[in-house]
Amino acid sequence: MPLPSSPLPFLFVFLWSTGFIGAKFGLPYAEPLTFLLTRYLLVLTLMIPFVLATRAPWPANPRQFVHIGVSGLLVHGVYLGGVFMAIKHGLPAGVTALVVGMQPLLTACGAGLLLGERVSPRQWLGLVLGFVGVSLVVANKLGNVPLAGMLFPALSALLGITLGTLYQKRFCPKFDLRTGSVIQFLPTAVVTALIASATENMSIEWSPHFIFALLWLVLVLSVGAISLLNLLIRSGSAVNVATLFYLTPPSTAIIAWLLFDETLGALAMAGMVLAVGGVYLARATPR
DSSP states (O other): OOOTTOSHHHHHHHHHHHHHHHHHHHGGGBOHHHHHHHHHHHHHHHHHHHHHHHTOOOOSSHHHHHHHHHHHIIIIIIIIHHHHHHHHTTOOHHHHHHHHTTHHHHHHHHIIIIIOOOOOHHHHHHHHHHHHHHHHHHGGGOOSOOOGGGGHHHHHHHHHHHHHHHHHHHHOSOOOHHHHHHHHHHHHHHHHHHHHHHHOOOOBOOOHHHHHHHHHIIIIIIIIIHHHHHHHHHHSOHHHHHHGGGGHHHHHHHHHHHHHOOOOOHHHHHHHHHHHHHHHHHHSOOO
């Protein structure tokens, strides 16, 4: 059941939207996987002492360790790795947002097959309207789409966040957020380190902009937004959670307009209205 009276979905959308801003600040100073590896290691450095100090409970079933770790690899490793690599290697942020914006539609398809969730005609209408709205929001930022091969990281990110959400909802919807964070980020850091060491020079320019972006992504995104996402997956259907991602491009556009004086035309405004309407239809509880 959705959480219409809770501020958590709206707070999650705002915090998640700032991730693209953090990437814009930080990626000029580090390669994408090196940037993410540093982020993951800092999260673990903060969370492990916190877990030990608070005596947070670990999963009683060893199988849950595996399930939580796999969900972390998909949501953090594949999704974030794909987004950061796509942006770093020249894919316009608008194209990346549009590709990843297909996630609610894919989640709706997978929710019926993997979770047995019924998607009503009203929800399907909302999902389609939401995607059209996202397309309008990013339309003026698409520019010339690069070679098809450059879309691969963005498509990987799309599959990562979609499969990760479905997998977590199916196999490990409930776990302690403190220990769960460690279990999710530890294998993600290991895999990211292996790939980064083989494909990047792993150098970082420790500029004030990079340090700000790193701390923002660690504290606000990896700790704050991810905890909210885990709570939403625990309490709502996969489709209800996925539809919130339709609000990310409009929210990011507004933040970019406020911070970077980026244009926000009539087409984008119309897209925002459609996206919000689509999310409302897709999340509303059928009568």
